[in-house]
Amino acid sequence: MTILQPIKPIKKARIGLYTIGLAAYWKQFPGLRERLLEYGRFMQTKMSEYGEIFFYGLVDTEAEGRAAGEWFNEKNVDMVFCHSGTYCTSSAVLPVHQICKAPAVVLNLQPAARINYEQTTTGEWLAHCGACPVPEISNAFARANIPFRVINGLLGLDYTPQISLTNENTKEQQAAIRAWKSIEDWIRAAAVPRTLRHSRFGFLGNTYSGMLDMYSDFTMIQAQAGLHVEILEMCDLDRMLRDVTENEVRQKLAQVQEMFTISEDSPADPIANRPTEEQMQWSCRVAAAQEKLVREYDLDALTYYYHGAPGSEYEKLQGGFIVGHSLLTARGIPCAGEGDLKTAVAMKICDILGTGGSYSEIVVVDYEDETILLGHDGPFHIAISEGKPVLRGMGLYHGKQGTGVSVEAKVKTGPVSTLNVTQTGEGKLKMIISEGESTNGPIMKIGNTQTPVKFRQHPDEYMEKWFQESPTHHCAMAIGHQAKLFQKVAELMGILQVTL
Incomplete structure (x- = not known):
């Protein structure tokens, strides 16, 4: 009914997103960097259903972290999601949030419910160890007085990347559904202060x-x-x-x-x-x-x-x-x-x-x-x-x-x-x-x-x-x-x- 069409549109939240990893890994494990970026782009696309998403890409050094913080400030984001793709030193993550003061949420979303124990290589494991750096990042945030939240669960892909050695189609699993419901809620919630400020x-x-x-x-x-x-x-x-x-x-x-x-x-x-x-x-x-x-x-x-x-x-x-x-x-x-x-x-x-x-x-x-x-x-x-x-x-x-x-x-x-x-x-x-x-x-x-x-x-x-x-x-x-x-x-x- 036309009577229900809003007189003024609600402002969408502006959301920063980046994926983390360790620069030393890229030469050691071919394809790992590109795989993590694919995960990040998947998240960008899915998050875009709820807000305006700015995906920086990969943060793998402290210099890249500082650049990302400045970039998110330029984009005037309301929140920043840190996608923990694999191990990364906290020294690369902390500068992002020291420079950009938007609320921080760490995403620990594992690509698969279970790794292939018999065939998994070190490079394969590193694509699934997003939880590994989260304690370290949490400690750094706490000592730097940076409030943060962590969302744990499954990534929720509806396909398996060609490089993968295990099933990564986890869209229908409850751990993925719960995680994405929380992400959706945070993005919807971030639209409130943005809209009220205008x-x-x-x-x-x-x-x-x-x-x-x-x-x-x-x-x-x-x-x-x-x-x-x-x-x-x-x-x-x-x-x-x-x-x-x-x-x-x-x-x-x-x-x-x-x-x-x-x-x-x-x-x-x-x-x-x-x-x-x-x-x-x-x-x-x-x-x-x-x-x-x-x-x-x-x-x-x-x-x-x-x-x-x-x-x-x-x-x-x-x-x-x-x-x-x-x-x-x-x-x-x-x-x-x-x-x-x-x-x-x-x-x-x-x-x-x-x-x-x-x-x-x-x-x-x-x-x-x-x-x-x-x-x-x-x-x-x-x-x-x-x-x-x-x-x-x-x-x-x-x-x-x-x-x-x-x-x-x-x-x-x-x-x-x-x-x-x-x-x-x-x-x-x-x-x-x-x-x-x-x-x-x-x-x-x-x-x-x-x-x-x-x-x-x-x-x-x-x-x-x-x-x-x-x-x-x-x-x-x-x-x-x-x-x-x-x-x-x-x-x-x-x-x-x-x-x-």
């Missing part, structure tokens, strides 16, 4: 008065997440509204009718009714203005809240926010209500990773099903919806002013994760990560998004642990079990994290 977050209006957990220092957010906060006024949006044409309203209405089910009156809640024609037209007009605002200010995300004086034009304007902000969220511009900038960051992280990121808070606990319903009365991420979301006309927005159209929906049934971005007493950002299962349990028909989630602990035990971490009360909900991926993002961003 992002503009709109802050429209103010933070809901009294919600102390959500107040943040814009400078602190930029210092730790790299994003720019553009402060916007309601008159900026009102200016956009005045330029909306009738044709643009009709186009938005067509999008809404494609993506949503229009409700009848709620059987339970007297304030939740079928949206009136006037409400639908107004929501679509405001949605067209909201997209104009995003494009005018080149926004990558939006945080907003404004109640407006009773009966004022701005009160009416904010009453039409939810539909348009749901459409924007579905197109890669996450919109977080109540002025919650930290949760907008969490939603954007999920969106960059392609996992959704719907605005949520605790709605109610179902002790019979042992689930916690998570959702909100604001925008919803349509792309991760279980079926078509429902639009309901709201006679009032509880705790807020005005009336309008709201979204009633739930996230797809199956594995889900929550990502809470909060702030410590020391002013540090912190991620709180959880995994659970979205169930097919019932939800209320009150015009709010709600997803029943069964976490790994009983709701009381889970909430005790969650609340002890001092979260912001909103969070982003993503599809899939993403804890390991979120942990990598936190590490690359230098942000504290806890996984419940």
